[in-house]
Amino acid sequence: MGQLLAGAPLAAKIHDEVITLVTAMKKRYGRGPVFCVAQVGDSKEASLYVEFQKKIAAKLGIECIVRTLPEMVKQEEVIAEIHALNNDASINGIILQLPLPVHLNTARIQANIAPHKDVEGIHPENLGRIILKNAGFTPCTACAVMELLQQTGVAFSGKEAVIVGHSGIVGKPLALMLLDKLSTVTVCHIGTTQAGNLEKHVRSAEILVVAVGKPNLIKGEWIKPGAIVVDVGITCIGGKVAGDVEFEAAAKRAAFITPVPGGVGPVTVAILMRNVAQAARLQCSKEKQ
Numbered sequence: 481m482g483q484l485l486a487g488a489p490l491a492a493k494i495h496d497e498v499i500t501l502v503t504a505m506k507k508r509y510g511r512g513p514v515f516c517v518a519q520v521g522d523s524k525e526a527s528l529y530v531e532f533q534k535k536i537a538a539k540l541g542i543e544c545i546v547r548t549l550p551e552m553v554k555q556e557e558v559i560a561e562i563h564a565l566n567n568d569a570s571i572n573g574i575i576l577q578l579p580l581p582v583h584l585n586t587a588r589i590q591a592n593i594a595p596h597k598d599v600e601g602i603h604p605e606n607l608g609r610i611i612l613k614n615a616g617f618t619p620c621t622a623c624a625v626m627e628l629l630q631q632t633g634v635a636f637s638g639k640e641a642v643i644v645g646h647s648g649i650v651g652k653p654l655a656l657m658l659l660d661k662l663s664t665v666t667v668c669h670i671g672t673t674q675a676g677n678l679e680k681h682v683r684s685a686e687i688l689v690v691a692v693g694k695p696n697l698i699k700g701e702w703i704k705p706g707a708i709v710v711d712v713g714i715t716c717i718g719g720k721v722a723g724d725v726e727f728e729a730a731a732k733r734a735a736f737i738t739p740v741p742g743g744v745g746p747v748t749v750a751i752l753m754r755n756v757a758q759a760a761r762l763q764c765s766k767e768k769q
């Protein structure tokens with residue numbers, strides 16, 4: 481049976497780092513970090529997630545403000561709201577709650593967030609910095625996966641790393657981050673499955689990261705014995721949350737495996753809070769100059 485790679489211990493460690501940062505900032509500048517979640521419409525799922533972020537933020541001494549815009553808001557109005565937040569010195573970080581209604585262009589709105597307030601790491605400038613290996617904000621989930629992998633003590637160099645899912649917030653940035661650690665990276669996606677090649681690639685993975693959103697897509701028997709398995713997928717079925725990997729069967733073969741829920745999720749939120757605290761500290765020190 482593989483070792484459980486739970487998110488809680490790492491999240492707790494990051495929370496401690498954030499509390500130290502926030503305490504120092506309050507002492508030095510007389511104020512703590514503040515971030516704003518821009519939410520369009522009031523879907524139950526989005527509101528629940530925002531409440532969860534608010535609760536964690538409060539625990540760490542960070543203030544979370546929510547701006548809710550009506551479902552039928554125009555693209556220009558959302559961009560105007562983002563610009564207002566960019567220009568508001570009391571706001572250190574901006575989160576655009578996804579998904580947006582289909583009439584809005586998500587990428588165009590995200591590109592209007594000031595890069596130094598882009599705590600989710602989704603602005604084109606921050607994404608580009610990953611290729612250049614320059615410090616910037618990195619998408620929180622990709623970062624969470626890297627930090628969880630590091631917890632295992634794995635030597636990345638030369639490892640066969642297979643990522644299933646090629647989104648801009650998980651698969652693509654993670655592929656670049658693993659490449660920089662000299663892993664041999666394969667990225668699979670819907671085209672891989674349609675070509676009948678998913679099983680072959682997964683079977684070769686020494687490091688396997690799955691971010692698709694299809695429960696049980698990855699069969700337990702495909703896991704290479706001794707592999708590290710990180711399951712990013714989240715699907716709600718009948719009030720329960722499921723990942724993308726057949727957990728019980730995969731855990732028998734893997735050396736390490738993340739649970740769902742309780743794996744990548746809590747670390748992602750902790751990293752988001754760390755980004756908010758770092759953004760706030762940088763902005764305060766620039767204001768002081």
Ligand code: NAD
Pocket residue numbers: 621644645646647648649650651668669670671672673678691692693694697712713714715744745748
């Ligand atoms: P996305 O929805 O943008 O893209 C899905 C990816 O899966 C694409 O690359 C697509 O080609 C691939 N795919 C779809 N069907 C496939 C199949 N049958 N075989 C192989 N590949 C297939 O992805 P996303 O936004 O990165 O989200 C992926 C999952 O991760 C979702 O379940 C999401 O809820 C979850 N997620 C979790 C966290 C977290 O913190 N735990 C954060 C972000 C996303």
